[in-house]
Structures are given as structure tokens and as C-alpha cells.
Amino acid sequence: MGHDAATLAALLSGAGFIAPEEETAELLKCAAGDPQLLDSLIARRLTGEPLAWITGSISFCNLEIRVDPGVYVPRWHSEALARGAVVRLPPKGTAVDLCTGSGAIARTLMSRRPAARVVASDIEERAVACAKANGVEAYLGDLFAPFPPTLEGRVDVVVGVVPYVPTPELPLLQRDTFAFESPLAYDGGPDGTEILRRVLADAKRFLCPGGALLLELGGGQDRALRSDLARLGYTDVSVLHDEEGDVRGIEATLG
Ligand SMILES: C[S@@+](CC[C@H](N)C(=O)[O-])C[C@H]1O[C@@H](n2cnc3c(N)ncnc32)[C@H](O)[C@@H]1O
Numbered sequence: 001m002g003h004d005a006a007t008l009a010a011l012l013s014g015a016g017f018i019a020p021e022e023e024t025a026e027l028l029k030c031a032a033g034d035p036q037l038l039d040s041l042i043a044r045r046l047t048g049e050p051l052a053w054i055t056g057s058i059s060f061c062n063l064e065i066r067v068d069p070g071v072y073v074p075r076w077h078s079e080a081l082a083r084g085a086v087v088r089l090p091p092k093g094t095a096v097d098l099c100t101g102s103g104a105i106a107r108t109l110m111s112r113r114p115a116a117r118v119v120a121s122d123i124e125e126r127a128v129a130c131a132k133a134n135g136v137e138a139y140l141g142d143l144f145a146p147f148p149p150t151l152e153g154r155v156d157v158v159v160g161v162v163p164y165v166p167t168p169e170l171p172l173l174q175r176d177t178f179a180f181e182s183p184l185a186y187d188g189g190p191d192g193t194e195i196l197r198r199v200l201a202d203a204k205r206f207l208c209p210g211g212a213l214l215l216e217l218g219g220g221q222d223r224a225l226r227s228d229l230a231r232l233g234y235t236d237v238s239v240l241h242d243e244e245g246d247v248r249g250i251e252a253t254l255g
Helices: 005-014 020-031 035-046 051-055 076-088 104-112 125-133 167-172 175-180 194-206 221-231
Strands: 057-060 063-066 094-098 117-122 137-140 155-160 207-216 234-241 247-254
Touching: 005 020, 005 035, 020 035, 020 051, 035 051, 051 057, 057 076, 057 104, 063 104, 076 104, 076 155, 076 207, 076 234, 076 247, 094 104, 104 117, 104 155, 117 125, 125 137, 155 194, 194 207, 194 221, 221 234, 221 247
Parallel strands: 094 117, 094 155, 117 137, 155 207
Antiparallel strands: 057 063, 207 247, 234 247
16 A cells, blocks of 8 residues: 555545545554554554544544544534533533543543533443543543532533434434444434433532533424423523534523
8 A cells, every 4th residue: 555645645535534634644643654554544444443543532622632442532513512611610610521431521621720620420431441541530420420429519510412312313323433433422312312301400419509501412402401491490591503503502500
């Protein structure tokens, strides 16, 4: 296999990758001049394995985040949620990042609010290990279950990219996503809101009055959650959009 950048970019482009030049640069950097290693990295990428698993990291909110194989790869469209959470976190406040995966959102909060306490949870051991390797205080378990009770009523920000894809839509996810990433990262139950609704109810116990809840979700789910939000006492509910105008999340205040 030819190893110059143009040949590799053409190979990746021909295989349908949408950013062949950028990917080529990352693969070349990762191989550090070792042609055999480069061949093996390219072969892995051509199977559709996520680039971040191959290179070991990804950029998120201008931070280099380690991403171990098997751990959900943070997406650019979640950066707005992370930035929104930073805005709501007082300098010495406390934040919870649910379903943290690699810990990308928690790390963003830690880097922008170095005096704050940031804790995170994930139900997958390899995700918790990866988040810890990224310096995050991460706990293994279901949503809020692993957090110390001393946090109840004291959290300024609860943020999360929890699974929200409706189960029937899982097969429609990108081929590579479906082939490589765990359905546990995506499956939000019959209409996608099962875990989101549990978070709304449980966050109430942990948030302080005036605390903020920021959750990523898909189109239409903001409307589905309105009555739960009102019933549970959340106010100032706003919908977050991405650069393309699609609904990407909600932000709400407790009390
Ligand atoms: C879509 S990924 C988001 C990861 C990370 N927040 C990010 O944006 O890169 C969802 C994560 O939720 C975790 N997860 C799924 N169900 C969970 C649960 N009940 N409690 C805690 N974590 C859960 C998965 O293991 C996965 O890492």
C-alpha cells in the first residue's frame, strides 16, 4: 500500500469517508513513520472502526480526550450542551455528568471551572475506566445511584448525553455506529424518552434550588417531556438547537 498522504486520502475517499484528508493526517501522525503500523491502522479504519478508537483520542471543546476502544466517541454536536453546562456552573459549584462515556463533558467542565467539583457516572466499566484515565471522578452504576447521598440537594448542574434513540430506530443508525458501538449507549426505550424521564425525576433530588438540568435529546422529545418537566417543578425550559437548526437538547431550572 502506498504511504504518501495523497494516496491514503484517495483510498479513504474512495471508501466513502467524508473527511479523508483530516483522517489521513491523524493516521499518519499516529503511525509515526512506521509503515507496518500504518497499514494496520488503515486496515482497521477501512472496516469502519471509529477513528478515535484507532488513534486513541478525539478533540472535544478544544480538549484532547482519550477514547478507549469500546467507549462511545464524543460527538461535535454535544459540545454546545457542554458549553451550556459551563455557563450554568458557578466557579466553586458542583456538577454531575450522567452517562459520561469517556468523560468528555465532565473534562470540559473541569477545565473551564477548575475550582468546581465535577462527578460523573456510567453503567459500563470500560467507560468509567476511560473517564478516570481522563482525570474525571467517575463512578460505576446506573444514573445517580453510585453518587454519595451527601450530594443530594447540593448540585448546581446536572448534564447528560443519555441514551435517547427510540429502540425501533436503532437499526437506522449509521452502519459503523451500529456495527461497533454498544446499543447501551443509544437505546432510550420504545419512544427514546425512558431514561430521559428517569433523569428528570431523579435530578430533582440532587439539584439545589435554582440548579440547572441540561440534556441532549432528539427532535420531538422536548415536546414529549414538557408535562413531566412542569409536573416536577422545572421552570425556564428552553430548547437547544445545533448550527443546522435541529433540536439537540433542553435546558431547565429547578424551582
Ligand atoms: C450516548 S453515550 C454519551 C457519552 C458521553 N456523555 C459523550 O457525550 O461522549 C451514553 C453513555 O451512557 C451510558 N449509559 C447507558 N445507560 C446508562 C445508565 N442507566 N446509567 C449510566 N450510564 C448509562 C453508556 O454506557 C454510554 O457511555
